[in-house]
Every structure is written in structure tokens, then in C-alpha cells.
Amino acid sequence: MQYQRIKGTRDILPLEVYQWQYLENFLREYFKRNNYKEIRTPAFEVTELFARGIGDDTDVVSKEMYTFLDKGGNSLTLKPELTAPVMRAYIQNNLEQIAPLTKIYYIDALFRQERPQKGRLRQFHQFGFEILGTPYPEADAETIQTTYELYRELGLKDLQIRLNSIGSRTSRGQYLEILRKALMPFREDFCGTCQERLEKNVLRLFDCKVEFCQQIMTEHAPSILDHLSDEDRLHFKAVCHLLDVSGVPYTIDKTLVRGLDYYTRTTFEITSSLLGAQNAICGGGRYDHLIEDLGGKPTPGVGVASGIERLLLILEQTGGFPIPETNLIYIITLGESARVAGFRLVCELRRIKLNAQMDFLRRSIKAQLRDADREQANWVVILGDEELARKAVILKNMKDGRQTELALDTAAEQITAILQNQS
RNA sequence: GUGAGUGUAGCUCAGUUUGGCAGAGCGACAGGUUGUGGCCCUGUUGGCCGCGGGUUCAAGUCCCGUCACUCACCCCA
Numbered sequence: 001m002q003y004q005r006i007k008g009t010r011d012i013l014p015l016e017v018y019q020w021q022y023l024e025n026f027l028r029e030y031f032k033r034n035n036y037k038e039i040r041t042p043a044f045e046v047t048e049l050f051a052r053g054i055g056d057d058t059d060v061v062s063k064e065m066y067t068f069l070d071k072g073g074n075s076l077t078l079k080p081e082l083t084a085p086v087m088r089a090y091i092q093n094n095l096e097q098i099a100p101l102t103k104i105y106y107i108d109a110l111f112r113q114e115r116p117q118k119g120r121l122r123q124f125h126q127f128g129f130e131i132l133g134t135p136y137p138e139a140d141a142e143t144i145q146t147t148y149e150l151y152r153e154l155g156l157k158d159l160q161i162r163l164n165s166i167g168s169r170t171s172r173g174q175y176l177e178i179l180r181k182a183l184m185p186f187r188e189d190f191c192g193t194c195q196e197r198l199e200k201n202v203l204r205l206f207d208c209k210v211e212f213c214q215q216i217m218t219e220h221a222p223s224i225l226d227h228l229s230d231e232d233r234l235h236f237k238a239v240c241h242l243l244d245v246s247g248v249p250y251t252i253d254k255t256l257v258r259g260l261d262y263y264t265r266t267t268f269e270i271t272s273s274l275l276g277a278q279n280a281i282c283g284g285g286r287y288d289h290l291i292e293d294l295g296g297k298p299t300p301g302v303g304v305a306s307g308i309e310r311l312l313l314i315l316e317q318t319g320g321f322p323i324p325e326t327n328l329i330y331i332i333t334l335g336e337s338a339r340v341a342g343f344r345l346v347c348e349l350r351r352i353k354l355n356a357q358m359d360f361l362r363r364s365i366k367a368q369l370r371d372a373d374r375e376q377a378n379w380v381v382i383l384g385d386e387e388l389a390r391k392a393v394i395l396k397n398m399k400d401g402r403q404t405e406l407a408l409d410t411a412a413e414q415i416t417a418i419l420q421n422q423s
Numbered sequence: 424g425u426g427a428g429u430g431u432a433g434c435u436c437a438g439u440u441u442g443g444c445a446g447a448g449c450g451a452c453a454g455g456u457u458g459u460g461g462c463c464c465u466g467u468u469g470g471c472c473g474c475g476g477g478u479u480c481a482a483g484u485c486c487c488g489u490c491a492c493u494c495a496c497c498c499c500a
Contacts, residue, residue: 004491059498063424081500110500115424117494126500193497207498259499269500280500307500334458367452369460377460384458398460 008114008122010309018324019312023154027107027127030150036105036129041085043109047075053084053294055261057200064112078111081260082128083287083303084294090132091296105129107308118276119310128284130303132291137235139302140266140286141242147270147282147304148248154311155320156272159281161250163243163268165236166203166257167228169289172264175227176202186216206255223254232265239266262287266302274314281314282306328379329415330372331358334365335385341408342383345393348412354419372398379419381411 005011012020031038047067054061066078079085086106089095095102107127116122129146131139144161151159166172180202183190187198190205194213197204205217228236243250250268258267267285275281284304291299315321329349333342342358349356357375359368365382372380382394382403393411395418396403406414 007491064498112499114498115496116492117496120499124500128500204498209496277495278499283500305500310500332459364453365458366454366456366460371460373460380460382459386458394459396459401460403459 006122008116008120010121010123019315019321020308022321022324023308023312023315024107026154027105027150030153031105031129034146036103039086039089039104039106040108041079041082041089041106044076044078045085045088047077049084049088049294050077050080053087053262053290054081058260060112060260064114066111066113079108080110080112082106082108082110082126082305083130083260083262083290086130087291087294087296087301091291091294096133096297096299099133101131101133103129103131117278119278119307119313121309125308126305127308128282128303128305130301132301133299135288135300137238137242137266140235140239141246141248143284143302143304144239144243144250144268145246145248147284147306151270151281151311154315155318156314157318158273160271161248161268162253162256162271163240163250163266164224164253164256165228165232165239165265166224166263166267166285167232168264171227171229171232172224175222175224178222178227179203179224182220182222183216186220189216203257204259206257217255225252225254235265258283258285262290262293264288268304272310272314274317275310278310280307281310326376326378327355328372328375328377329354329356329381330368330375330377330379331356331381331383332365332368332372333358333383335388338383338385338388341388342381345381345383345408345411349415352412352416354412354415379415381415383408 028038047065050065051061056062060080065080068076070076086104090102090104105127106129107125109123109125111123113122114120129143131143144163148159148161167175180198183198183202183205187195190198190213191208191210194205194208194210197208205213205221208214208217225233225236240250240252256267256269258269263285265286265288267283269280269283271279272281273279282304284302286300286302288300289298291297291301331342331346331349333339339358339362346356346358357377359371361367363371365384369380377398380396380398382396387393387405388408391408392405393408394403395406395411395415
């Protein structure tokens with residue numbers, strides 16, 4: 001048996017890696033343009049960080065983490081999520097001392113031990129960004145607007161933005177009691193998992209796909225939006241207004257509850273019909289207590305995380321990738337001494353920063369040309385013993401097939417001149 | 424953790440119903456053109472039919488087991 005990839009991981013092969021590079025280049029340029037600075041954190045952290053940050057009772061922490069003991073007996077975990085590590089770095093490095101407001105982004109690999117399916121992997125990648133230091137709705141609105149605009153620039157269409165407020169911690173606590181009380185009378189009518197949810201995590205009842213459960217919920221579940229504090233309501237209205245003003249389309253979905261414990265007030269999610277059952281391309285929201293929960297000074301924050309594999313899945317279907325340019329100059333040689341001269345020419349071209357390559361398989365001219373074509377070379381240099389004898393090379397344009405003869409000694413300079421002339 | 428589907432050439436898949444020589448297209452390689460790519464034509468290469476056991480004169484095909492992958496549930500990006 002050959003060695004195999006670990007379940008839920010993927011090889012990114014040479015022919016598809018340009019898609020990743022295209023996206024990564026775009027993201028770095030986009031974030032630079034929007035004045036976000038990159039942050040990179042280690043691949044693993046102490047397990048405690050995630051238990052505290054994400055919440056012990058969440059699925060991510062309770063059953064999906066890659067956790068192990070190091071030789072010192074410390075419990076460490078491959079990061080299943082990025083906000084908590086970024087907050088740890090923010091606190092540990094006193095970033096709040098540098099400026100009262102911090103805008104940071106990241107592109108990174110994450111690990112969760114789940115059953116893989118479409119758009120879900122055990123090692124997957126996210127990019128995301130965070131705005132730290134402000135409680136005001138402008139930051140919430142910028143987070144959503146910036147994410148939406150990013151997708152729009154990539155050419156994505158038919159995105160649904162779902163927006164909700166789950167209130168501050170106090171008003172949410174009160175609401176959860178009201179919700180539980182309102183649903184208790186129907187306890188027996190719910191499906192098995194929902195009966196458990198009623199005990200452990202009432203908010204999740206909104207997610208159930210069983211029709212009858214949904215019917216009970218629409219008929220009898222009070223909306224969180226009716227139980228927000230005045231401050232929460234004003235904040236939410238302000239976020240909506242700013243989105244209206246900036247032309248970002250959204251729908252308020254009072255059933256949207258994010259699965260991580262740290263969220264307060266604003267939560268949102270953007271979905272695409274081009275994905276499978278896991279149709280969220282990103283999710284995010286406000287977290288006003290996370291930093292203090294992790295031992296920092298009370299600092300409000302808001303942010304978003306977007307799945308890179310899911311984004312690529314969409315771009316693949318919409319033909320969102322530009323064709324990569326090679327600018328390859330392929331040197332074809334025929335004969336022993338021509339091969340040596342050709343090698344020299346390749347080196348010379350590379351020295352002046354041109355993309356040059358020669359055949360290493362000593363193939364026929366036909367095979368070398370076929371290879372040049374496959375490699376999408378724009379130009380081919382043909383150098384056989386015949387040409388060598390008269391100190392010349394043939395330069396062939398692969399687009400129109402025309403050939404000209406150049407002097408071997410000055411071939412590199414002449415090629416440079418031709419390329420410059422052309423563009 | 425639960426459920427369903429699929430495993431045959433490098434890739435995409437026929438062949439399984441009704442057991443009887445292991446197939447196609449694409450790709451790769453070569454020839455058609457003494458030293459000229461793509462298009463076309465011809466040929467060549469390429470297989471533990473996922474793995475193990477069973478039934479049978481005979482198994483890719485039927486039976487049992489097992490592994491892997493995919494999709495879905497839970498939950499999330």
C-alpha cells in the first residue's frame with residue numbers, strides 16, 4: 001500500500017497552485033489598499049487558549065481539536081480558529097500601546113478533526129481581519145462592507161448577507177431565559193437533538209432542519225431582536241443604516257446564531273448557492289469581551305473569517321481565474337555542440353532576468369517544439385549544429401510561427417530588444 | 424459519531440442487470456514531415472478491476488468481510 005494523504009487534507013498540485021497564488025496576491029494587495037496590516041501566529045497554542053476563547057461547550061472545542069501533549073506534559077492544540085490566537089498575540093505584545101485602534105488581517109491554515117465533506121476539510125485555510133479598540137458601529141459596518149467589496153472585486157455574484165444582533169451579554173442572558181421558557185411547553189414535540197439543545201444550547205434550536213421543529217420555532221420562539229437593550233438596538237440600527245448608506249445589500253435573519261461563544265451584538269454570515277450544504281463563505285461579528293476574557297484590558301473588537309477553499313470552489317465555477325502568463329523562451333538544441341551553446345544562452349538570458357529553459361531529454365526537434373507549446377512558450381530559439389556553424393540562432397514566434405535569424409553572439413540583447421519592442 | 428453512494432489505465436468513465444479473452448475517450452510517447460508546435464490521421468505505451476476470503480469448470484461481475492474516497496447529518500469557513 002502506498003502512503004496516502006491524511007483524511008481531510010489536500011495536495012495543491014503544480015497545475016492548480018496558481019489559483020492559490022492569484023488569490024493570495026489579490027488579498028495582500030486588497031488589504032494593503034484598505035490599510036490592514038498582516039499578522040502571523042504560530043501553528044499551535046496552549047489548549048487552554050481555545051477552551052477559554054471559543055468556549056468549552058462549543059463543538060469546535062469539545063470534539064474537533066487536534067490536541068496533544070508535548071514532552072514537558074503541556075497540552076497543546078493545532079489552531080482550529082484564528083481570532084483567539086490573534087487576540088493572544090495582541091495582548092502579549094501590547095499592541096494597544098502602539099495605537100488605540102488596530103486593523104489586522106491574516107491568511108493561515110487551520111485544523112479541525114471533523115468528517116470531511118464538500119467545502120469542509122481537516123486542514124483548511126482562512127483569511128480574515130479584525131478591528132480592535134472600538135465599540136462603535138462604523139467598525140461593524142466596515143467589516144461587512146470590506147468583506148463584501150472584496151468578494152465583489154473577485155467577481156462573485158449571488159451572495160446573500162445575513163445579519164443579526166445577538167445582543168450584549170446581559171441582554172442575551174435574559175433573552176435565553178425567555179426563549180427557554182417559551183419553548184418548554186413544546187419540549188416533547190421537538191426532535192431528539194432539539195430536546196438536547198433545549199437543555200444545553202437553546203440558540204441552536206434555530207438551526208434545526210426538521211420541518212416540525214422549525215414550525216414550532218416560527219410560531220412560538222420570541223425574536224432576540226425584540227429583547228435587545230436600548231443600547232443594543234441603537235447599535236444594530238446604526239450598523240444597518242451604515243450598510244444602507246454604503247449600498248451593501250443584506251437581509252436581517254433573526255435566526256442567525258454563530259457557533260462560537262465570544263460573539264456579542266452584531267453577527268453576520270455570507271452564503272453562496274454555489275457551495276454545497278456548507279454554504280457559508282464567511283462568518284463574523286463583534287466580540288466585546290473576548291480580549292478581557294483572555295486576560296487583556298477590556299477592548300472591544302469585530303472581525304470576520306472567510307474560508308479560502310470555499311472561495312476557490314466558487315471561483316472555479318465562475319471562471320474567476322485569469323490565465324497565467326509564462327513569458328517562457330524555450331531553447332531548442334540539436335546536436336552535441338549546439339547543446340552546450342544552448343545551455344550557455346539559457347544562462348545568459350536568465351542573467352538578464354528572462355524566463356528561459358532548454359530541453360533536458362535530448363529529444364527530436366518535433367518533440368521539443370511540442371513541449372515548448374505545452375509549456376506555453378511565447379518564443380522558441382532553435383540552435384542546431386547548422387546554426388552554430390554560421391554563428392546564428394533562429395528565433396521563432398510561437399503565436400504566428402514566423403522565424404528570424406539572429407547572430408549567436410548578440411542573441412540575448414536582440415531578444416531583449418524584440419521583447420521590449422513588442423510591449 | 425450516524426446514514427447513503429462510489430472504488431476498473433496517469434485522468435474521466437463504460438463493462439456488473441443475465442458470470443465466459445480487460446474496454447473507450449482524453450493524456451503521455453512515436454510516426455505521417457531527412458530539422459519545425461497546435462489541427463488531422465495512424466500506431467504504441469499504460470491494469471493486483473481498492474484489499475482479503477468464499478461460491479463456481481470459470482468472478483471486474485455473485486456472497487461475506489474489510490479499507491479508502493465522496494456526499495449528507497451534527498457543526499462550522
